Amino acid sequence: MGKPPEEDPHRLLIGHAGNVTCLAFSEDGRHIISGGWDSQVFVWNVEEGSVTAQLEGHQGPVWGLMVYDSKFIFTACADKMIRLFDINGKSLQTIQGHTDVVRCFCKLPSGHSSGAAFASAGNDEVIRLWTLDGTSMGVLEGHTAYIYSLAILPNGDIVSSSEDRTVKIWRDGQCLQTITHPAVSIWTVAVCPETGDIASGASDKTIRIFSRDPERHADAEVCPALRRKP
Numbered sequence: 001m002g003k004p005p006e007e008d009p010h011r012l013l014i015g016h017a018g019n020v021t022c023l024a025f026s027e028d029g030r031h032i033i034s035g036g037w038d039s040q041v042f043v044w045n046v047e048e049g050s051v052t053a054q055l056e057g058h059q060g061p062v063w064g065l066m067v068y069d070s071k072f073i074f075t076a077c078a079d080k081m082i083r084l085f086d087i088n089g090k091s092l093q094t095i096q097g098h099t100d101v102v103r104c105f106c107k108l109p110s111g112h113s114s115g116a117a118f119a120s121a122g123n124d125e126v127i128r129l130w131t132l133d134g135t136s137m138g139v140l141e142g143h144t145a146y147i148y149s150l151a152i153l154p155n156g157d158i159v160s161s162s163e164d165r166t167v168k169i170w171r172d173g174q175c176l177q178t179i180t181h182p183a184v185s186i187w188t189v190a191v192c193p194e195t196g197d198i199a200s201g202a203s204d205k206t207i208r209i210f211s212r213d214p215e216r217h218a219d220a221e222v223c224p225a226l227r228r229k230p
Helices: none
Strands: 020-025 031-036 041-045 051-054 062-067 072-077 081-086 091-096 102-107 118-122 126-130 136-141 147-152 158-162 166-171 174-180 186-191 198-202 207-210 227-229
Touching: 020 062, 031 062, 072 118, 118 147, 126 147, 158 186, 166 186, 166 198
Parallel strands: 062 102, 102 147, 147 186
Antiparallel strands: 020 031, 031 041, 041 051, 062 072, 072 081, 072 102, 081 091, 102 118, 118 126, 126 136, 147 158, 158 166, 166 174, 174 227, 186 198, 198 207
């Protein structure tokens, strides 16, 4: 039986010297990877609470992490760089292309139409598509402010959220749909892999869920209509 919330946590992972900004589990669940304002990235053993590796070389706060598979970890940094490491902390690749802070990633499905393996985005207002060896496969332009979050739909479409008040859906290098929110910032976006539903979290303290299934759409009086552009 789990402990009640007022009791101490199961484990405290202490080592960062600043705010912890991002977390990811390893594929096998045995490790947690953490990044922070202190420019540090640690790999922690979950059961022991100890650091098993440090991902070094960042020259600014680390804003995003992506565990690509059992071998590869990507980091997104304020120094405008994307870095690739293995789970043991070995630096494998540094990818340069963004012109401002890198914030987020999403893994693209095998055989994606772009030919890319993953996407990245951040303060330069564009989504960049990459192969694992750092080759640029395209740029998605359309946002007009910082991009905070990326996700992938089951069909391979990319979903992005931004400081420009919008969630955008992308396919074959084009924006298919723009959903404008009644909020200043759309901090995060997530996709249900089974249904393709999109959830957004915004600065107006509201989580919104969007579906392509008309039978699941909320009534207008329950959920005021958002502005949708083709």
